[in-house]
Amino acid sequence: MVLSFPTIRIRRVERQRSGEAPMKSLFQLEATGEVIARIDRLQPTTPHLWGKMDVAQMMAHCCATLDSASGRLVLRRVLIGRILGPLVRPLFTNDKPFSKNSPTHKKFVIADQRDFAQEQAQLKLRIRQFHEGGEAKCTRHPHCFFGPLTPPEWATGMYKHLDHHLRQFGV
Secondary structure, eight states: OTTHHHHHHHHHHHHHHHTOOOOOOTTSHHHHHHHHHHHHTOOTTOOOSSSSOOHHHHHHHHHHHHHHHHTSSOOOOOHHHHHHHHHHHHHHHSSSOOOTTOOOOGGGOOOSOOOHHHHHHHHHHHHHHHHHHHHHHSOOSOBTTTBOOOHHHHHHHHHHHHHHHHHHTTO
16 A cells, blocks of 8 residues: 555656646646636536436536535445555546546435536535635545545545546536
8 A cells, every 4th residue: 555655656757757747636726727617618418428427417426526525525434445445546646537437436426407507606616615725624534435535635636536527528
């Protein structure tokens, strides 16, 4: 477990040397602005490129995950996460985007119909709140699957999660 952290750091240094930018973070003003601009390009009829959620459900799902990162929603660790979480934590915190159709915690599954405009406004608000709160307002509770995360790891993971779902809807 501990040995994987230096590997991540080395990869980031290698990416920086090769000219590739490290993964963005919701603690960065530019990244926050970029995500909000992409959310503004969504429409109620924007089709998904993979997955089952419609665009309003996706935004509600992203709000729930940001609530987890902010400590407004605290989920118990799942058994499989206690076993595998430390081994796959780099998937949440590294510089590589999430792959399609990644599994999600059942509490983050949104299956009911949602109001597009309301979910869009709520998601942008949650993103701004997370950014403005910074490290001081980031949860100290462990992620339900990946386990303990530092505030910068939460901020990177939340950017990656939003990017994943915005790519899901082609923005």
